[in-house]
Amino acid sequence: MRLSSWLVALSLFAAQLVPLDQAGFERxxxxxxxxxxxxxxWATWCDPCREELPKLVSxxxxxxxxxxxxxxxxxxxxxxxxxxxxxEHVLEPRYIKRSDDDQAFIDAVDKKWSGALxxxxxxxxxxxxxxxxxxxxxxxxxxSAIRKALR
Amino acid sequence: MKFAFALAASLLTTLxxxxxxxxxxxxxxxxxxxxxxxxxxxxxxxxxDTTVVAFIAVRCPVSNAYNQRMEALFKDYSSKGVKFLFVNxxxxxxxxxxxxxxxxxxxxxPVYRDRGNVADLFNAQVTPETYVIDKQGVLRxxxxxxxxQNEARIxxxxxxxxxxxxxxxxPVTVAETKAFGCSVKRARPxxxxx
Numbered sequence: 399m400r401l402s403s404w405l406v407a408l409s410l411f412a413a414q415l416v417p418l419d420q421a422g423f424e425r426x427x428x429x430x431x432x433x434x435x436x437x438x439x440w441a442t443w444c445d446p447c448r449e450e451l452p453k454l455v456s457x458x459x460x461x462x463x464x465x466x467x468x469x470x471x472x473x474x475x476x477x478x479x480x481x482x483x484x485x486e487h488v489l490e491p492r493y494i495k496r497s498d499d500d501q502a503f504i505d506a507v508d509k510k511w512s513g514a515l516x517x518x519x520x521x522x523x524x525x526x527x528x529x530x531x532x533x534x535x536x537x538x539x540x541x542s543a544i545r546k547a548l549r
Numbered sequence: 550m551k552f553a554f555a556l557a558a559s560l561l562t563t564l565x566x567x568x569x570x571x572x573x574x575x576x577x578x579x580x581x582x583x584x585x586x587x588x589x590x591x592x593x594x595x596x597x598d599t600t601v602v603a604f605i606a607v608r609c610p611v612s613n614a615y616n617q618r619m620e621a622l623f624k625d626y627s628s629k630g631v632k633f634l635f636v637n638x639x640x641x642x643x644x645x646x647x648x649x650x651x652x653x654x655x656x657x658x659p660v661y662r663d664r665g666n667v668a669d670l671f672n673a674q675v676t677p678e679t680y681v682i683d684k685q686g687v688l689r690x691x692x693x694x695x696x697x698q699n700e701a702r703i704x705x706x707x708x709x710x711x712x713x714x715x716x717x718x719x720p721v722t723v724a725e726t727k728a729f730g731c732s733v734k735r736a737r738p739x740x741x742x743x
Contacts, residue, residue: 441729443609443610443611443731444731445608446732470729472698472699474699498704499696500696500697500727500728500729501693501696501726501727501728504727504728504729505727511727512674512675512678512727512730513674513675513693513727513728513729513730514674514675514729514730514731514732514733515729515730515731515732516732532674532732533674533732533733533734534732534734
């Protein structure tokens with residue numbers, strides 16, 4: 399194995415997802431005030447989530463919003479989740495839920511949310527949630543909601 | 550013309566949101582399911598028995614993580630007179646695939662298809678997602694089977710706890726729970742834009 403391959407392997411090993419609990423989620427939204435934020439809840443087991451990731455990445459190249467990913471994977475899948483985000487060139491911040499109580503976590507994000515993935519939540523510059531996309535969504539609809547928020 | 554389209558779209562959205570008819574603590578009306586051989590079955594024919602309605606999937610790894618737990622629930626509670634309606638409401642999973650999956654997994658319970666609006670009536674959003682209807686036809690529990698995809702980390706057995714209370718004639722302590730899962734692939738996508 400060449401040194402460069404070792405370095406890549408090492409950097410993948412070193413890169414970890416940031417653990418996030420429900421209190422952390424609320425702080426995270428607060429910290430990003432001033433920006434339009436799209437929070438993407440996804441998981442390695444969720445096919446439509448994986449299909450959606452590259453679309454969100456290309457949208458981020460086009461529009462000035464912050465994309466935050468939160469993996470809903472179990473701790474055992476953290477490595478796989480991280481590798482997938484690397485492969486799809488998803489930028490940080492990249493989180494993974496760490497909660498003893500998924501229900502409390504889901505409710506902290508949105509009381510109306512069932513926990514179904516994919517789930518996208520759009521926040522305006524004031525940190526107010528202005529939209530959500532649950533299940534498979536039309537990328538054009540997501541783009542138009544972000545454009546509206548950026549106006 | 551544009552206005553007419555907008556009006557039609559907003560009416561459709563309103564209808565989609567108002568599609569849910571069954572609510573916790575209230576009686577459910579009759580609904581129809583189709584078995585994998587194509588025969589229709591009505592919920593009314595089960596009335597009088599405590600019933601579990603569970604929305605499941607073929608391609609959802611979370612639903613599949615619960616296959617053995619569903620089988621155990623079916624065995625444990627069928628013997629106590631509980632009826633089970635396992636429903637696949639996903640439009641992207643053909644009946645042939647549902648049949649083959651049930652055989653491969655070795656389900657000993659029947660799986661039904663939602664050919665109408667049953668997922669809408671229950672407002673089912675995620676697989677697996679379960680409901681308990683008591684002998685009087687009142688919806689008493691809505692939510693997850695338990696609180697962890699990984700059996701080793703289960704702390705709360707939401708569905709079993711609710712079933713035990715309903716069977717004992719007691720009020721359900723925790724009537725609603727949530728867990729991460731796959732979205733139900735319904736004919737009409739759910740949108741919740743506030």
